[in-house]
Amino acid sequence: MRDVAVVGFAQRQMQNFDGSPQCVELLVPLFAECYEQTGWTRKDVGFWCSGSSDYLAGRAFSFVSAIDSIGVLPPVNESHVEMDAAWALYEAWLKIQTGEVDTAIVFGFGKASAGVLRRTLALQLDPYTMTPLWPDTVSLAALQARLGIDAGQWDESAMAEVVNRSLTDAEKNEYAIRAGGSTVEDLLARPMFADPLRKHDCAPVTDGAAAIVLATGDRAHEVRERPAWITGLSTFSDGLQLNTRDLTRSESAARAAAALGGLDGVEIAELHAPFSHQELILRKELGLADDVRLNPSGGPLAGNPMFTGGAIRIGEAARRIWDGTADKVLGHATSGPALQQNLVCVMEGRNN
Amino acid sequence: MTRTLQAPVTVAFDYTRSVGPVLGRFFTGLRDRRLVGARLSDGRVVVPPPEFDPTTHAAVAEFVDLPDTGTVTSWTWVSEPVAGQPFDRPFAFALVTPDGADAPILHAVDVASADEMSTGMRVKVRWAEETQGHLTDIACWEPTSDAATGAAPETSVASDDPVTGIITPTSVDYTYAASPEESAFFRGLSEGRILGQRCPACGKVYVPPRSACPVDGVPTTEEVELPDIGTVTTFCIVNVPFLGQKITPPYVSAYILLDGADIALQHLILDIPADEVRMGLRVKAHWKPRDEWGTSIENISHFAPADEPDADYDTYKHHL
Numbered sequence: 001m002r003d004v005a006v007v008g009f010a011q012r013q014m015q016n017f018d019g020s021p022q023c024v025e026l027l028v029p030l031f032a033e034c035y036e037q038t039g040w041t042r043k044d045v046g047f048w049c050s051g052s053s054d055y056l057a058g059r060a061f062s063f064v065s066a067i068d069s070i071g072v073l074p075p076v077n078e079s080h081v082e083m084d085a086a087w088a089l090y091e092a093w094l095k096i097q098t099g100e101v102d103t104a105i106v107f108g109f110g111k112a113s114a115g116v117l118r119r120t121l122a123l124q125l126d127p128y129t130m131t132p133l134w135p136d137t138v139s140l141a142a143l144q145a146r147l148g149i150d151a152g153q154w155d156e157s158a159m160a161e162v163v164n165r166s167l168t169d170a171e172k173n174e175y176a177i178r179a180g181g182s183t184v185e186d187l188l189a190r191p192m193f194a195d196p197l198r199k200h201d202c203a204p205v206t207d208g209a210a211a212i213v214l215a216t217g218d219r220a221h222e223v224r225e226r227p228a229w230i231t232g233l234s235t236f237s238d239g240l241q242l243n244t245r246d247l248t249r250s251e252s253a254a255r256a257a258a259a260l261g262g263l264d265g266v267e268i269a270e271l272h273a274p275f276s277h278q279e280l281i282l283r284k285e286l287g288l289a290d291d292v293r294l295n296p297s298g299g300p301l302a303g304n305p306m307f308t309g310g311a312i313r314i315g316e317a318a319r320r321i322w323d324g325t326a327d328k329v330l331g332h333a334t335s336g337p338a339l340q341q342n343l344v345c346v347m348e349g350r351n352n
Numbered sequence: 353m354t355r356t357l358q359a360p361v362t363v364a365f366d367y368t369r370s371v372g373p374v375l376g377r378f379f380t381g382l383r384d385r386r387l388v389g390a391r392l393s394d395g396r397v398v399v400p401p402p403e404f405d406p407t408t409h410a411a412v413a414e415f416v417d418l419p420d421t422g423t424v425t426s427w428t429w430v431s432e433p434v435a436g437q438p439f440d441r442p443f444a445f446a447l448v449t450p451d452g453a454d455a456p457i458l459h460a461v462d463v464a465s466a467d468e469m470s471t472g473m474r475v476k477v478r479w480a481e482e483t484q485g486h487l488t489d490i491a492c493w494e495p496t497s498d499a500a501t502g503a504a505p506e507t508s509v510a511s512d513d514p515v516t517g518i519i520t521p522t523s524v525d526y527t528y529a530a531s532p533e534e535s536a537f538f539r540g541l542s543e544g545r546i547l548g549q550r551c552p553a554c555g556k557v558y559v560p561p562r563s564a565c566p567v568d569g570v571p572t573t574e575e576v577e578l579p580d581i582g583t584v585t586t587f588c589i590v591n592v593p594f595l596g597q598k599i600t601p602p603y604v605s606a607y608i609l610l611d612g613a614d615i616a617l618q619h620l621i622l623d624i625p626a627d628e629v630r631m632g633l634r635v636k637a638h639w640k641p642r643d644e645w646g647t648s649i650e651n652i653s654h655f656a657p658a659d660e661p662d663a664d665y666d667t668y669k670h671h672l
Binding site: 069073116 | 355356361363367375378399425429430435436437445446456457458466471522526528
């Protein structure tokens with residue numbers, strides 16, 4: 001295995017992006033930030049990989065238009081996944097492992113506000129037995145939340161505590177689109193949106209984009225004194241049929257962590273839980289100790305751009321290595337309904 | 353004025369899908385007002401039946417008929433329904449485990465308020481007035497006082513008139529925004545102007561303007577107004593009719609390199625027999641009457657011969 005590190009990260013999050021779904025004008029300044037952080041030009045980037053979906057905003061082949069933001073004549077080595085950019089990072093990491101390239105930029109973008117996001121996401125469900133009812137993603141999460149409440153695995157107070165901690169931490173995150181802590185009592189006094197979920201239990205609909213720079217060996221040391229070395233990366237998926245899954249669990253998350261031999265020693269974890277109770281599921285399934293600091297950025301409840309929210313978790317976690325806050329961190333990404341797909345990325349700092 | 357031009361867009365398609373031997377049993381059952389599930393290798397009875405066993409991955413083959421009563425195992429209150437859901441007023445989505453089954457099915461429950469919902473409540477299928485072999489043959493579940501009989505599910509008998517396919521209409525609504533550069537282009541057209549932008553790095557002029565130069569990856573900032581005259585660089589003769597076609601074939605769709613531009617616009621060439629259109633032909637925009645103009649490329653109805661000698665090949669060979 002080649003040593004690969006996260007060495008650059010840039011992001012934008014907003015409630016309503018007043019621009020085209022191809023998001024070129026969001027991406028150009030993000031890449032400029034990546035070049036500034038690394039001292040590179042685009043010619044230093046061996047591979048590009050993006051995550052996005054045309055379903056989000058109705059623009060056909062938006063990922064093709066988006067690469068205008070790179071400058072692609074002469075052509076660049078480039079690929080795309082119809083998943084969160086965290087999985088684009090997985091592809092780029094594999095590409096670097098092949099030895100073909102030493103560096104990569106992965107990026108994601110999306111304008112979720114162009115449609116009704118919770119409805120659009122019904123298109124990722126089984127097209128025979130689910131999509132005809134248009135089960136919106138918030139309703140599915142609410143069914144999951146109640147199963148856990150009824151089973152005594154968590155309660156509304158525990159969910160509110162997740163929200164309160166997230167929105168308090170988000171006050172220090174300039175990119176957060178929802179921030180401001182209050183009290184558990186105050187949160188529980190607010191009205192239900194999708195009983196037992198209140199609006200603050202659900203990640204806000206967010207537009208945005210993000211880019212992450214990967215480099216191997218010496219290229220990483222050129223950029224950072226303390227690169228965030230990827231020491232574990234795995235992804236697993238649960239089945240499509242929601243009714244044959246135990247929704248109070250996330251078996252794929254547990255398997256992803258187990259594939260890395262567990263997550264002992266992780267000090268800070270950025271978890272991609274778009275609903276408050278899902279953080280409680282993930283903490284348990286990933287086997288994170290009680291003293292692991294969760295989502296110091298505020299996490300997805302403070303802002304969750306579709307196709308970028310997972311990658312942002314990896315970027316936020318990597319920053320804690322760069323600045324010396326932690327020696328071992330976790331970035332997690334999810335995709336699909338009710339935590340169907342899960343990716344874990346462990347990063348470590350070395351003082352050498 | 354907003355920064356970008358925006359318009360509603362609906363993307364719709366009726367998906368026609370074959371259902372195969374497993375889901376076919378389920379949909380045939382719905383048409384006949386029966387719930388058909390499957391017994392899996394681990395003994396669980398599941399409805400709808402998965403096509404392949406989650407444990408052994410073998411094709412599912414043992415089907416059972418289930419009663420149309422069941423128990424709510426989880427529920428939520430949809431306070432703001434979205435288009436296409438079973439009700440257009442607030443309703444409950446629920447996981448309901450049919451009597452005799454070991455896993456739930458997702459559907460709506462028809463009650464007036466969340467106060468009437470509870471985990472463990474008994475419900476019964478309300479069938480649609482007409483059934484056709486589709487998930488919506490179950491209109492919803494409704495509360496019932498019927499207790500579960502506890503009887504084991506019976507082996508399901510295959511129909512000699514099975515449902516083989518379903519049609520699922522799918523429609524998604526968006527508010528579509530043009531980029532700021534595209535918006536400037538369309539606003540220009542509403543004034544009878546054709547606006548492009550020049551890349552500060554390579555000097556190329558793009559029309560319509562893009563958010564970044566695809567060669568250099570930098571924003572194209574300098575606005576350039578272009579004449580409505582140019583050269584046909586390449587073209588095709590459309591002979592095939594298609595849905596939404598506005599002109600009777602044969603007609604010519606061409607790339608037109610406006611004078612001063614570095615990328616060609618696609619438009620129609622009319623007022624000339626199709627077999628006389630050629631590379632290098634000089635053409636000029638034919639604008640619709642001004643009172644028909646909007647923020648649209650259709651303000652130009654087509655391009656027509658400009659009554660000039662053909663352009664020399666060398667003047668456009670780099671733009672092919």
